[in-house]
Amino acid sequence: MELSLSESPLLATHHPCVFETISRGLWQQGYVVLENAIPPSVFATLENNFLKLNENTFSEAGIGRGRDHTANNFVRNDKIVWLENDSELADWFDWIDTLKQELNRRLFLGLFDFECHYSIYKPGDFYKTHVDAFRGRSNRKLTMVTYFNRGWQPQDGGGLVIYGADKVTRITTVYPERNTLVLFLSEDFPHEVLTTHRDRYSLAGWFRVNNSTAEHIDPPL
Template sequence: MKPLLQPTESAYDLIADTIADRGYCVLPQLLHANLNHALHQRVMNLDDDDFKRAGIGREQDFQLNNAVRRDQTRWLTPDNSTDKAYLDQMSEFRLAINRRLFMGLFDYEAHYAHYAPGAFYKKHMDAFKGESNRVLTTVLYLNPEWQEEDGGQLLIYAPETNTVIETVNPNFGSFVIFLSEEFPHEVVKSCRDRYSIAGWFRLHDPLQAPLI
């Protein structure tokens, strides 16, 4: 892969200002096009056996529930060059946001997500205050030529309400960031194969080793 250009300082300024102002940010593009295309090629080359059914809860509370979510996931790992390129970009992202917002972001975990036709993820939270060290969620979409009628939109709700404040079409290269503990969100039923990378910046937990 060719050396990648970093997102500009002005892009990081915009993200930080928007997060500080309203808690979430939706960008039509953030990462270099070469990386987006490499990630798309990577996920398209994965076999069905490379993905696992996604569940809800973590560790002892983990369970499969088809009424809540029907997506499949695969964690990114640094031993793959394309995965590592993305994780390196997110490391730069972490440092840039920490410089601007002093959030104390410590590390990052991310997985590819595949929503087959008919798959969805009901309204949920990525973290609950005082119960998780996930503090900032990111989503990168890897779906060329996505149409509104293909479904699969991300709905972001106002905190503690049923009011949708943002509807995001999963267009190729779109990048979403939001505070994990603040915003309920949902993925509506997809009508075609839908791919993304969901990730979480975490605070340091001395009792929990980084996943990646």
């Protein structure tokens, strides 16, 4: 049997090349879109966990968290489940931790922690143009998204459109194909999910900076 280096989870996880590519993209343009950047074994951990979930456990997504949470079906109508950092997902959260360290080391982003949820968009669902973080009002610094869908076609809709700061200029449209990785600076890129015409499965996550000071303690999630 021939050894394939890219199939080796250990090498793939610790291979610096993908982190180099991501850092370079974020440094040069503030966003990056990569196919199969997440090591196959790490992605499989996530996908298997997602596939075990029952659709009934997903609940209406809202705007904001905790006390600020409001359902708003005019803005978005996907359904979500937040992930717990438990042993079953250790490979995933380990990889995220390595990514965080590599980005901090190369770009001094000061990323501190990470939160993520699965989303299901049913046919007709969308998420209107929004930013994930308002300057100075959120500790979300870097957005990541990946997908679980196979064989996505342009006519399936559901593209993630990333806009320039004017909210009009389309920078890129990402089709939600399995193990496509999207990362962008949360404050800098308005984006939207176009109406999907088939079930659309994704994971969205945010790397946060620690805004706690002596006067202000960030509330626990």
